[in-house]
Amino acid sequence: MSRPRSASVVLALLRAQLRLELRTFESLPAMCLFSVTAFLLFHFGLDVDSLSGNLASGVLWVTLLLAALLAINRVYVADAEQGGFDAFVLSPAERSTLLLAKTLVLLIYLAAVELVAVPAFAILLLEPSLWQAMPSLLGALVLGNIGIAVIGALVGALAVRTQARDLLGPLVSLPLLVPVLLGVARWTAPLFDAPRANAVALRWPLVLALYDAVFGLIAFALFDFLLED
Amino acid sequence: MYGKGLRPLSLITAASVALTLAAALFWAPNDAYLGFLQKIFYVHVPLAILTLCGFVAAGLMAIAHLRTRDPRWDMRSYVAIHISLIFGVAVLITGSIWARGAWGHWWVWNDPTLVSFLLVMLLYATYQPLRFAIEDPERQARYASVFAITAGAFVPVNFAIVRLAPAYVHPRTLSNISGNLPGRMQVVFYLALLSITLLWITLWRFEMTAKHVAAQIRQLRRLMGEETDEAPLRRSAAPSLTHVGSVS
Numbered sequence: 001m002s003r004p005r006s007a008s009v010v011l012a013l014l015r016a017q018l019r020l021e022l023r024t025f026e027s028l029p030a031m032c033l034f035s036v037t038a039f040l041l042f043h044f045g046l047d048v049d050s051l052s053g054n055l056a057s058g059v060l061w062v063t064l065l066l067a068a069l070l071a072i073n074r075v076y077v078a079d080a081e082q083g084g085f086d087a088f089v090l091s092p093a094e095r096s097t098l099l100l101a102k103t104l105v106l107l108i109y110l111a112a113v114e115l116v117a118v119p120a121f122a123i124l125l126l127e128p129s130l131w132q133a134m135p136s137l138l139g140a141l142v143l144g145n146i147g148i149a150v151i152g153a154l155v156g157a158l159a160v161r162t163q164a165r166d167l168l169g170p171l172v173s174l175p176l177l178v179p180v181l182l183g184v185a186r187w188t189a190p191l192f193d194a195p196r197a198n199a200v201a202l203r204w205p206l207v208l209a210l211y212d213a214v215f216g217l218i219a220f221a222l223f224d225f226l227l228e229d
Numbered sequence: 230m231y232g233k234g235l236r237p238l239s240l241i242t243a244a245s246v247a248l249t250l251a252a253a254l255f256w257a258p259n260d261a262y263l264g265f266l267q268k269i270f271y272v273h274v275p276l277a278i279l280t281l282c283g284f285v286a287a288g289l290m291a292i293a294h295l296r297t298r299d300p301r302w303d304m305r306s307y308v309a310i311h312i313s314l315i316f317g318v319a320v321l322i323t324g325s326i327w328a329r330g331a332w333g334h335w336w337v338w339n340d341p342t343l344v345s346f347l348l349v350m351l352l353y354a355t356y357q358p359l360r361f362a363i364e365d366p367e368r369q370a371r372y373a374s375v376f377a378i379t380a381g382a383f384v385p386v387n388f389a390i391v392r393l394a395p396a397y398v399h400p401r402t403l404s405n406i407s408g409n410l411p412g413r414m415q416v417v418f419y420l421a422l423l424s425i426t427l428l429w430i431t432l433w434r435f436e437m438t439a440k441h442v443a444a445q446i447r448q449l450r451r452l453m454g455e456e457t458d459e460a461p462l463r464r465s466a467a468p469s470l471t472h473v474g475s476v477s
Contacts, residue, residue, distance in 0.1 A: 154379065158372055162362035168355065172376070175352035176383060179390040207390055218382055222375045225295055229368060 006100075009093040013101035018108070020078060027074050028112055031067040035117035038063040039124050050127035057189040060121050061181055064114065065148065065174075071109045072152035073169045075102055076160040085161075089227055099153050099223040106149035114141055126192065133191035140184045143208040147180035150212060154219035157226045176215070183208040232438045235431075242431040245424035249417070257417040266330040271417055273323040275425035276316050277346065281384055283313030283429060284353065288381020291374035303370040304468045306377050308436045310356055312429060317350050345391040352380050361466040370468055444470035 021027060042059045043049070051059055079085045088098055118141075122130035130137075151173055159169040187204035253271040260267030287309035294302035324343060325335045337343060359376055363369040 158359070158375060161368075162359065162372075163364070164358065164362045168359055168362060171355045172352070172359065175348050175355075176379070178348055179387055182390065203393060207393060211386065211390065214382065214386055215379075218379055222295075222378060225371055225375050228371065229365075 003092050003094075006094050006097050009097040010101045010104070013098060014104050017075075017101065017105045021105075021109075027071045027109060031070050031109065031113045032116040034070060035063050035067045035113060036120050036124075038066065039117075039121060043125065048125075051125045051192075052127040053193045054185075054189045056126055056192040057185045059125065060118070060188070061144070061185045063121075064110070064117060064144075065177060065181055067113055067117070068106070068110060068148045068152060069170045069173065071106055072148075072156045072173055073159075073166055075105060075152070076156050077165075080160045085227060095224045095227050096220055098227070099157070099219060102153040102156065103149045103219075106152050107145055110145040110148060111141075114145075128192060133188070136191050137188055139205060140187045140208075143205060143212060144180055144184040146212045147183075147208060147215065148177060150216050150219050151176050151180070154215070154223065157223065179211055180208065183211065232442070235434055235438060238427075238431055238434065242424065242427040245420075245427055249421045249424040252417045252420055257413050258411065263331060266327070269323050269327050269330075271421040272425075273320060273327055274418070275422040276323065277320045278422065279425050279429045280313045280316040280320055281346075281349070281388075283309050283316065284349065284384050285381050287313065288378045288384075291377035291381070294370065294374045295378070300366075300370055300468065300470060303374060304440060304470065305437065306374065307360075307468050308433055308440070310353060310377065311436065312432050314350075314353055314356075315432075316429065317346075317353070320346065321350065341392040342388070345388045348387060348391070349380075349384055352383060356380070357466040360468075361464065364464055366469060373468075440467070441470070 039059070042051075042063075046055075046059075048055075076085075079088070089095075118130070118137075155169060155173040155176065159165045159172060162168055183204045187208070249271065253268050257268070257271070259265055287306045290302050290306035290309060294300070294306060324346070328337050328343070329335050356373065356376060360369050360373050363372055
């Protein structure tokens with residue numbers, strides 16, 4: 001049997017995972033609900049009606065990061081419990097296609113959640129207008145999401161076949177995600193300042209891109225070893 | 230095999246640690262600003278350097294494990310992380326004491342070195358729980374190596390990124406040393422670095438020897454057909470060499 005083209009394998013895996021999500025709605029609604037609830041928690045916990053600057057940026061990104069953990073914990077569960085891993089390993093497909101497919105799935109989930117969470121954040125908590133921050137915020141969302149998705153796809157696979165997967169997933173991925181949080185939060189903080197500072201440091205986009213690239217390579221190099229039995 | 234030469238190594242290490250302590254306490258001058266408290270620097274900084282180098286070394290050993298599939302490399306990587314974790318706790322404690330003396334607080338957030346070190350420690354604190362949560366020894370070793378490589382790469386990257394955050398209060402040790410540390414302090418610092426390195430290696434060799442001997446004894450018992458009254462091997466975070474064909 002000839003080896004199938006990687007792109008078509010990735011597409012098939014992606015379609016399967018999205019269909020599963022559309023049938024069960026395990027992750028996405030929970031993530032959206034969690035984000036809005038977290039904004040409420042911050043409102044009551046911090047006792048503020050509106051946020052700007054550092055605090056706004058931190059609240060938004062911590063919420064998105066914690067919402068992402070919900071997906072990272074669940075994204076491989078069907079493969080581990082229903083024999084998806086075994087079937088995939090028996091197929092002639094390249095192993096790293098699974099990593100790529102799961103990364104894309106996480107990216108799609110994150111984008112979908114942000115479609116709900118970012119407007120909700122702007123309405124509920126953000127003091128300055130969202131529109132002026134938009135172009136740079138989109139950039140931060142893209143680079144931040146890539147980092148979260150890559151690390152999530154690797155750590156999710158590492159944690160899913162252990163006996164404490166719900167604990168180990170967050171415990172291992174959060175320290176690895178702190179540099180991502182640092183990058184995006186520092187990047188977007190000036191965007192949320194009430195009198196807007198115009199200069200956006202080029203440093204944080206570069207740092208994020210580099211971090212995403214480094215962990216992308218690490219995940220790509222190591223993923224095969226997680227699938228060997 | 231790991232026990233060979235362990236006694237002279239231990240003696241050299243003990244002598245060098247004693248010499249370092251004597252030199253740091255009695256020979257090196259007191260710091261003009263911090264006074265006697267500055268002596269903790271000779272313990273704290275080398276311990277921190279060794280902790281981080283140990284983590285990176287464990288990552289390299291894990292690469293060797295994934296390449297060769299020799300479980301002994303997994304054992305080496307495990308022991309390296311174990312020793313470095315212990316050193317790391319000592320770093321956090323000595324660092325806190327130093328911070329309290331120098332800056333008046335037990336913990337300072339605006340210092341990138343301190344924060345990244347804590348982050349690295351929090352990441353490595355999950356290494357043993359991860360191992361413990363996997364029962365199959367072969368898969369445990371493989372997953373642990375994947376973790377050790379990822380985390381080993383995270384160590385330098387994390388330090389570079391957190392340092393970009395603007396505030397600096399931590400003394401930049403290595404640049405200070407070439408810059409403005411007086412001669413005697415410099416000598417004592419390098420002496421301390423050498424003896425802590427020796428200490429790390431000695432402890433690593435001791436633990437490797439202990440694990441090896443335990444595996445050999447278990448194998449000999451099995452060869453003698455002796456039914457051991459030990460309970461069947463418990464689930465364990467530590468790698469065991471029982472699934473190796475022959476223990477050399």
